[in-house]
Amino acid sequence: MIEAQGISVHIGTKRIVHGVDFSAGPGELATIVGPNGSGKTTMLKALCGELSHSGRVTFNGRDLKSLKPAEAAAIRAVLPQATMLSFPFTVREIVKMGLIGGRSGVIGPEADLLPERALARVDLDGFAGRFYQELSGGEQQRVQLARVLCQVWMPVLDGRPRYLFLDEPVSSLDIKHQLIIMDIARDFARAGGGVVAILHDLNLAAMYGDRIHVMHRGTLDTVGAPKDVLSDALIERVFGCKLRVGAVPAGNTPFVLPQSAI
Amino acid sequence: MTNHIAARRSSGLRNAVAAGDRSALARLVIVILAVLLGLTMLFSLASGASDASAISVARGWLSGAGEDALRVRDRIIINDIRLPRVMLGALVGASLAVSGAVMQGLFRNPLADPGLIGVSAGAGLGAVLIIVLGGTVLAPLTTALGTFSLPVGAFLGGLAATLVLYKVATRQGRTSVATMLLAGIALAALAGAVTGILVFVTDDRQLRDLTFWQLGSLAGATWLKIGAVAPIMVLAMAATPFLARGLNALALGEATATHLGIPVQRLKYIAIVSVAASVGSSVAVSGGIGFVGIVVPHLLRLAMGPDNRYLLPASALLGASLLLLGDAVARTIVAPAELPIGIVTAIAGAPFFLWILLRKRGVIDL
Numbered sequence A: 001m002i003e004a005q006g007i008s009v010h011i012g013t014k015r016i017v018h019g020v021d022f023s024a025g026p027g028e029l030a031t032i033v034g035p036n037g038s039g040k041t042t043m044l045k046a047l048c049g050e051l052s053h054s055g056r057v058t059f060n061g062r063d064l065k066s067l068k069p070a071e072a073a074a075i076r077a078v079l080p081q082a083t084m085l086s087f088p089f090t091v092r093e094i095v096k097m098g099l100i101g102g103r104s105g106v107i108g109p110e111a112d113l114l115p116e117r118a119l120a121r122v123d124l125d126g127f128a129g130r131f132y133q134e135l136s137g138g139e140q141q142r143v144q145l146a147r148v149l150c151q152v153w154m155p156v157l158d159g160r161p162r163y164l165f166l167d168e169p170v171s172s173l174d175i176k177h178q179l180i181i182m183d184i185a186r187d188f189a190r191a192g193g194g195v196v197a198i199l200h201d202l203n204l205a206a207m208y209g210d211r212i213h214v215m216h217r218g219t220l221d222t223v224g225a226p227k228d229v230l231s232d233a234l235i236e237r238v239f240g241c242k243l244r245v246g247a248v249p250a251g252n253t254p255f256v257l258p259q260s261a262i
Numbered sequence B: 001m002t003n004h005i006a007a008r009r010s011s012g013l014r015n016a017v018a019a020g021d022r023s024a025l026a027r028l029v030i031v032i033l034a035v036l037l038g039l040t041m042l043f044s045l046a047s048g049a050s051d052a053s054a055i056s057v058a059r060g061w062l063s064g065a066g067e068d069a070l071r072v073r074d075r076i077i078i079n080d081i082r083l084p085r086v087m088l089g090a091l092v093g094a095s096l097a098v099s100g101a102v103m104q105g106l107f108r109n110p111l112a113d114p115g116l117i118g119v120s121a122g123a124g125l126g127a128v129l130i131i132v133l134g135g136t137v138l139a140p141l142t143t144a145l146g147t148f149s150l151p152v153g154a155f156l157g158g159l160a161a162t163l164v165l166y167k168v169a170t171r172q173g174r175t176s177v178a179t180m181l182l183a184g185i186a187l188a189a190l191a192g193a194v195t196g197i198l199v200f201v202t203d204d205r206q207l208r209d210l211t212f213w214q215l216g217s218l219a220g221a222t223w224l225k226i227g228a229v230a231p232i233m234v235l236a237m238a239a240t241p242f243l244a245r246g247l248n249a250l251a252l253g254e255a256t257a258t259h260l261g262i263p264v265q266r267l268k269y270i271a272i273v274s275v276a277a278s279v280g281s282s283v284a285v286s287g288g289i290g291f292v293g294i295v296v297p298h299l300l301r302l303a304m305g306p307d308n309r310y311l312l313p314a315s316a317l318l319g320a321s322l323l324l325l326g327d328a329v330a331r332t333i334v335a336p337a338e339l340p341i342g343i344v345t346a347i348a349g350a351p352f353f354l355w356i357l358l359r360k361r362g363v364i365d366l
Helices: A040-047 A069-073 A091-099 A114-121 A137-151 A175-190 A202-208 A232-239 B002-010 B013-018 B023-046 B054-063 B069-106 B119-133 B139-169 B177-200 B204-215 B223-250 B254-259 B264-286 B292-304 B308-332 B341-359
Strands: A002-011 A014-024 A029-033 A054-059 A076-079 A163-167 A194-198 A211-216 A219-224
Touching: A002 A040, A014 A040, A014 A194, A029 A040, A029 A175, A029 A202, A040 A054, A040 A163, A040 A194, A069 A076, A069 B254, A076 A137, A076 B254, A091 A114, A091 A137, A114 A137, A137 A163, A137 A175, A163 A175, A175 A194, A175 A202, A211 A232, A219 A232, B013 B023, B023 B069, B023 B292, B023 B308, B069 B223, B069 B264, B069 B292, B069 B308, B119 B139, B119 B177, B119 B204, B119 B264, B139 B177, B139 B223, B139 B264, B177 B204, B223 B254, B223 B264, B223 B308, B254 B264, B292 B308, B292 B341, B308 B341
Parallel strands: A014 A219, A029 A194, A029 A211, A076 A163, A163 A194
Antiparallel strands: A002 A014, A002 A054, A211 A219
């Protein structure tokens, strides 16, 4: 269980996130949506211990601040929005870094093959020998996800659930890979882990999210099941955009929804 | 699928490399470099202005016999002139190359080099302060530290320079290349200016010592000097294996390194202190020898990849070999006189540095 109370983050004198209470349980895929600049990423960084904040965050009842980096790494893995890299590492070397400090939960000869398994999982089988910097943006994003998966390969370890934090995991992916990645996140949650994912695609949030957390102007505006949260009124109030939820386009404009995947 | 991967990975070095696993290749490179260093040390022992031959002396060592006049002269040349110089050259070369690799990991930037960004200049200033003021203002310090006062002074100067540089060039966990290089230029200029002031207040004997810093040389290596710096250098190098995995993670950024379980602040402090100690003690005994710290790790990354677990020991080996070869050139090219080795490394290293810049122009966002 992740529980956060009264999270506020200031960067300089600017208040980015204010008084957020957040919780996400094992087995749950929690999504965070909200307009640009509403504090989603800042909130996620506070939750995973990257930004200093007021308030309290606990993982499985333990205060995050009391954990050593290696202990925290065994409980949660974090996929950032973008990763800059200055040295010519191969894809396999990057993915293997997921095993540096945490505990994958896989031991023995199997552990040696984990990078390849993680790469196959994100549909990058055969990419292990390529140079990371030569890949496309979407491929790089999936390599980073494979690294993050290695870190917490077993969603439950020693009887305790582990957590994935994903900051826009599908932002530069095509529709096929969006579905693959979201399936991975859902499987992780179904296997007993917890997932917190920032998404911009409301359709994916509705399709995969057990609960949607709507951020607006640095506060948590609404939390609930997708069908309760996504309403015409909320979209207009939070996103400032008159849209009708569930309406099909007029005439014969084609539209493709992830929900229509067969 | 798993079986197919296992088959691919177990079938030899070339296939492992093709599958993105360069660890076996890196280990092979390290073995080759160790052999190379051994050969280089023998070659350095055997070559020089005198015709003393290492083989004849080695034969003398082994047989333990024959104290004729020629052997005695050879033995003195080898044991008290060439051997300390070879040991010192290997230590300095290894220290400079390793601290270059550590700095590059710390700054996440292949262009960081202690000589280029003012760390050596800071260490030089520390050493010059000890030389010039050691008899007067700093007398209590030099009395207390004895032969260690010069390396300690250089260490403190290098540490101050590294800390200032890190504070100036790094914001929110990101190091700006432009800021780092420019701040390094400013630091080096400042240290140079203060050194210049000290040169004015110095006497003749000190002046000769000071000239030596500006050029960089392994001449005058003695067992006493080695005794003063070897413990510091070995300690600093012994710390680096503990940094390797952390520096690898740091390549993905400070935040990601923390998420991966690396205590990033502690890693940075250990890295900075070990760089300052290595560079400080190198500068204390041999002055400013440039470009070893940038050329060696760069060549090795091309050969075996950037994994610091292998890069750091390999840098030590190749750095030692290259500096010894450079010193062999310095000793023999204008024999019986000799060039300061700093000139040799600069002539070879500066064009190499420009080549890296040209190749990477698109990659490095200045």
